[in-house]
Amino acid sequence: MERGDPEVQVTRPRVCVLATGGTIATVTRGDRVSLRTGEELLAEVPEADELAALECRDLLRLPSHLMGLDAVELVARTAVMEAAREDIGGVVVLHGTDILEEVAFLADLWHGGDDPIVFTGAQRPAGHPVGDGPANIRDAILVAASEVARDVGVLVCLGGTVIPAAAAGKRHTASLEPFGPARATVGQVAGDAFLRHQAVARRDAWPVAPLGHRVDLVRLAAGTDGALVRAAADAGAAGIVLEAFGAGTAPMDVVTAVDDVTRRGTIVLLASRCESGGVWSQPGDGSANHFAAVGAVAVGDLDGAKARMLLLAALATSGGDPEATRKAIEALTPTPA
Template sequence: MKKIAMISTGGTIAMQADASGLADSALGARKLLELANIERTDITFVEMEYINIPSPHIQIQDLVTLKELIEKAVHEEKVDGVVVTHGTDTLQETAYFLDLTVDVNVPVVVTGAQRNSSLPMSDAALNIVDSVLVASDDRAANIGVLVVFGSEIIPARDVIKEHKTAITTFRAIDFGHIGHVNNGRCIWARKPLIHDHYKIGENIASLKVPIIPSYIGQDSAAIRYAIQDNVDGLIIEGFGAGHVPQNMIPGLQEAIEKDIPIILTSRSRKGSMLTDTYGFIGSETYLRKMGVIFGEDLTPDKLRLKLLLLLSNNFTLEQIKHAFEHNFYN
């Protein structure tokens, strides 16, 4: 007999249309399980209704509390797996934060829905059923937090919301899903090799790490404003394989001189960064020589969460650089 914790946090999966025809938060863990209509005599559930809000409203402190709730379910309720239901707008961030911080030896699955249960062909019930199946599979333990969506199993580190409304929105763009659910079974293809883990510092919710994009004509104004606002770190979303406009360089230099860690990623989602190919001002070679740290394949939102954790643990610049680059560069 497997015992699975069902933790609800709101989002589209928990929404139903009211008299106005607009969807809003309505369902908690118990109602979601009733919606899924899981008829299994070998699985029991611990229902935990944490919050019921749209996922754009979630704050860092909410993620800290969710992490603690998952660990409480495992250590005190003795569950064999955990399913977290969540809104899709920020699902990839919550899943990755949990992947970096949760310390349990049972499967942890995050899922949601693109269509609320008032709509025809809602994906809510199927995603819950699939997620429960994965969370009750021993092979899903100790490989990090997983996202189960559209019957695919995706590592939290890799998952990206790719489409605004499609029910197959979540993808691991570079490396693909690691398994899928079919005919009531989990079919596994591989295990992820990269899995980082960090403690959460007490000041994490007060740290400031903005994300600054690159575009034609971008300059140093946003960076200088961030410096004046006493930010603790910066995430820069550059071009291509690691480039930024030359007019951003003065601002980046000012941040580096103030020992503000700068993590670079690219708005191009597939592929790896270059390191020693181009030499122009703002190129990847130029930025690395300046002291910019490369975030490699992670999206800006995930880089921000990881940097917040590192800063909350008082990592030095050298330790931060190692944490982001050691899997990719010598």
């Protein structure tokens, strides 16, 4: 639905707002929960129509923790398709924060255009006396309409902080600035302007394709063996993301399990459970080098959840072909040094 005065719309960038539900739309009354529409949320941002010529669509009405891969695909695909329209200057996605970073990253893998796609959400529900939703919506529209945000891909904007999708991660369950790390910030909303601090390195976009494969995430803890890796393969996983210790290390039985499942055709990506630093080359038993020798593919500093989205998208693009999938991922991720 289009909003605002058509005469004003001519002079403002056109921004498409996609509402999907989440805390930003949630109203609680005792034990009852309801979700506001996108139009209702925009009505709480009086200056929204001054920032851009807006059109709004309700894509989903779900808390993000209840979204399956079909819904994840729908949101990412629709955001990319809307951004590709010639009459659109930017896209804003109103989304639950629980899995926001994963959906934003998938959209970033698929988005090759110049127009920004900006994901935002809220930590406090709609109707909260000091809710953060209206300000986040306002900031996201401002960024999506900004010329400064062109050619930066998909962004996450909460609390005035703007982070590239590939670097965003929810690190706090209650803070009004839940995404970080601060070192990854590409810019900041200050007053009525988006101040861009640094450039964003972009990858070549992959074609949008249905997410039809199973990919499991296995996170290691002290004393973990290879049982969960083998169980994932036995359950039919086409791919497994292993979130290992440190720079990509694990107990020997985990390495043996990875060797077993890669020989059976399952693709294994190696990520680190550490927040910073990622996987890098080390010699010795149970090291990243050992994993590489048995067929695992290291994904640098991507966390496990994003590595899973990377593998899902790569499998979709290749039609499930293991070798083509490996090559696509290796082309996007640096070899551990």
